[in-house]
Amino acid sequence: xxxxxxxxxxxxxxxxxxxxxxxxxxxQAVLTIAQKAEEVxxxxxALGEHxxxxxxxSSPTTTLAWIAARTEKLQLSTSTTLVTTNDPVKIAExxxxxxxxxxGRVDLxxxxxxxxxxxxxxxxxxxxxxELAVENYALLRRLWTEDVVDxxxxxxxxxxxxxxxxxxxxxxxxxxxxxxxxxPQIAEQAAYYGDGFFHNHIFWPxxxxxxxxxxxxxxxxxxxxxxxxxxxxxLGGQVFMRKNSQDAVNEFRPYFDNAPxxxxxxxxxxxxxxxxxxxxxxxxxxxxxxxFRDYVGDYQRQLFLIDHxxxxxKTVLEQLDILGEEVVPVLRKEFAxxxxxxxxxxxxxxxxxAAAGGAKDTTVHAEGxxxxxRTAEAATR
Amino acid sequence: MSTRTLAVVSAGLSVPSSTRLLADxxxxxxxxxxxxRGVTATVEVVELRQHARDLADNLVTGFANEPxxxxxxxxxxxDGLIAxxxxxxxxxxGLFKTFFDVLDKDALTGKPVLLGATAGxxxxxxxxxxxxxxxxxxxxxxxAPTAVFAxxxxxxxxxxxxxxxxxxxxxxxxxxxxxxxxxxxxxPADPFADPGTSFEDLLKGL
Numbered sequence: 018x019x020x021x022x023x024x025x026x027x028x029x030x031x032x033x034x035x036x037x038x039x040x041x042x043x044x045q046a047v048l049t050i051a052q053k054a055e056e057v058x059x060x061x062x063a064l065g066e067h068x069x070x071x072x073x074x075s076s077p078t079t080t081l082a083w084i085a086a087r088t089e090k091l092q093l094s095t096s097t098t099l100v101t102t103n104d105p106v107k108i109a110e111x112x113x114x115x116x117x118x119x120x121g122r123v124d125l126x127x128x129x130x131x132x133x134x135x136x137x138x139x140x141x142x143x144x145x146x147x148e149l150a151v152e153n154y155a156l157l158r159r160l161w162t163e164d165v166v167d168x169x170x171x172x173x174x175x176x177x178x179x180x181x182x183x184x185x186x187x188x189x190x191x192x193x194x195x196x197x198x199x200x201p202q203i204a205e206q207a208a209y210y211g212d213g214f215f216h217n218h219i220f221w222p223x224x225x226x227x228x229x230x231x232x233x234x235x236x237x238x239x240x241x242x243x244x245x246x247x248x249x250x251x252l253g254g255q256v257f258m259r260k261n262s263q264d265a266v267n268e269f270r271p272y273f274d275n276a277p278x279x280x281x282x283x284x285x286x287x288x289x290x291x292x293x294x295x296x297x298x299x300x301x302x303x304x305x306x307x308x309f310r311d312y313v314g315d316y317q318r319q320l321f322l323i324d325h326x327x328x329x330x331k332t333v334l335e336q337l338d339i340l341g342e343e344v345v346p347v348l349r350k351e352f353a354x355x356x357x358x359x360x361x362x363x364x365x366x367x368x369x370x371a372a373a374g375g376a377k378d379t380t381v382h383a384e385g386x387x388x389x390x391r392t393a394e395a396a397t398r
Numbered sequence: 399m400s401t402r403t404l405a406v407v408s409a410g411l412s413v414p415s416s417t418r419l420l421a422d423x424x425x426x427x428x429x430x431x432x433x434x435r436g437v438t439a440t441v442e443v444v445e446l447r448q449h450a451r452d453l454a455d456n457l458v459t460g461f462a463n464e465p466x467x468x469x470x471x472x473x474x475x476x477d478g479l480i481a482x483x484x485x486x487x488x489x490x491x492g493l494f495k496t497f498f499d500v501l502d503k504d505a506l507t508g509k510p511v512l513l514g515a516t517a518g519x520x521x522x523x524x525x526x527x528x529x530x531x532x533x534x535x536x537x538x539x540x541x542a543p544t545a546v547f548a549x550x551x552x553x554x555x556x557x558x559x560x561x562x563x564x565x566x567x568x569x570x571x572x573x574x575x576x577x578x579x580x581x582x583x584x585x586p587a588d589p590f591a592d593p594g595t596s597f598e599d600l601l602k603g604l
């Protein structure tokens with residue numbers, strides 16, 4: 018099982034000091050957090066994509082490439098990649114590029130994005146959200162698996178004889194997760210392709226997550242990718258820890274009360290009861306997290322949100338230390354002991370290359386360009 | 399004898415409230431009218447005052463907490479609805495509106511609904527027609543033709559009310575009972591049932 022963190026890249030005022038970090042400061046903090054994640058033994062770092070303040074992460078592949086260059090083992094992912102408003106051609110190119118630079122340590126999580134104004138900024142309409150997710154992803158897959166693509170659809174200009182470069186590393190595209198909080202159509206899409214399904218989990222009651230995951234598993238089996246319990250499931254989680262649970266509650270409460278998404282609403286106690294939010298001791302986080310398995314089954318990836326709502330970098334790094342030293346080693350051991358042998362691990366580049374029968378060079382060499390008439394072979398002579 | 403469930407939503411704030419009093423009058427009359435039509439009705443009352451904070455939380459978090467989920471489930475799963483609000487600033491109260499804001503937009507589709515409102519003066523009575531009826535038309539509910547308004551003067555005659563109020567209550571209850579008895583029992587749609595169309599159809603539909 019993989020453990021990691023996901024961030025939305027929000028720039029939020031620290032409610033305890035009234036101080037708001039600059040973009041430069043917050044961006045550097047996220048780079049530090051990502052490197053620290055590898056240092057403390059976590060497996061995954063996932064970065065969100067947003068195109069409006071208070072977020073900085075408009076260009077995730079740039080950031081992830083920097084992190085890839087500074088890390089050795091960390092799996093890089095997204096939370097999420099906007100499959101609705103990004104041109105699927107650009108997603109295919111950018112993430113194949115990142116995959117090469119990161120030596121295969123890349124996967125993606127597709128999301129629709131729920132901020133209405135973003136759509137028209139990129140020439141789209143939120144009312145077409147599901148249709149965009151369906152069409153764009155179908156094209157993205159073809160761009161990664163077919164060397165030359167002829168294509169016509171509803172939402173972008175047609176393609177004729179188009180080759181997306183670079184071709185995926187070793188001939189194997191990055192693994193894809195589909196993230197959705199409430200749309201069964203997206204769980205259906207993940208199941209249809211045999212891709213992973215990630216439930217954000219942290220904003221809604223567990224019974225809702227349970228129903229979405231159950232539906233995905235049932236449809237995964239229906240489409241013939243394996244048994245329902247072999248479907249690839251990821252979950253979010255949200256934690257804040259101190260040695261003594263009351264210290265954790267006291268320290269986190271002002272951040273909770275003023276948090277961008279749920280702040281100024283329910284109490285910390287109510288929200289902790291209704292959602293997976295766990296504020297307390299490392300042992301409480303271990304017990305709560307192990308409990309997720311009771312309603313979603315054996316799953317492959319657990320990501321925690323630990324750096325939002327204006328928490329200072331120093332605090333976030335302390336949280337990472339606690340996760341790495343006290344929480345994740347226990348969770349790894351306990352989850353592994355519970356998992357039956359026929360339930361797969363989360364796919365990695367290595368496992369996908371092996372499943373494809375080994376690495377292939379799929380470079381498409383141009384036969385000749387229309388400007389000079391020279392071929393690639395002639396140019397190297 | 400067949401059975402149906404009636405949900406009653408009351409947005410009254412004081413205890414006792416004239417809004418709840420009107421809701422109870424409408425409910426009793428509807429249960430009687432259903433019995434005359436061979437239908438046994440069970441009644442579940444949602445007092446919105448008890449969910450004031452739950453509703454505010456739902457606006458912020460986007461989900462209903464457990465007590466509110468039960469209330470929403472009661473209304474969504476009922477065969478008929480009696481909805482009564484006090485008039486605040488020339489319309490239904492904010493609390494009343496918030497409940498119908500957080501309800502799934504399809505939860506009331508086709509559901510028989512009886513509307514009621516209360517105020518200090520009969521000069522507000524068109525709130526039923528100008529504010530409440532359009533709201534429930536938007537939600538595609540089947541609204542009974544008679545909606546019942548009760549002002550202070552309607553209660554002045556004591557518990558039994560004025561003959562005029564009693565007459566309106568009975569006419570409205572009869573209309574709701576006709577609508578409820580004529581429909582098969584409610585079966586809420588399950589968004590997680592296996593889809594009727596395959597993903598291939600979704601792809602082809604583009």
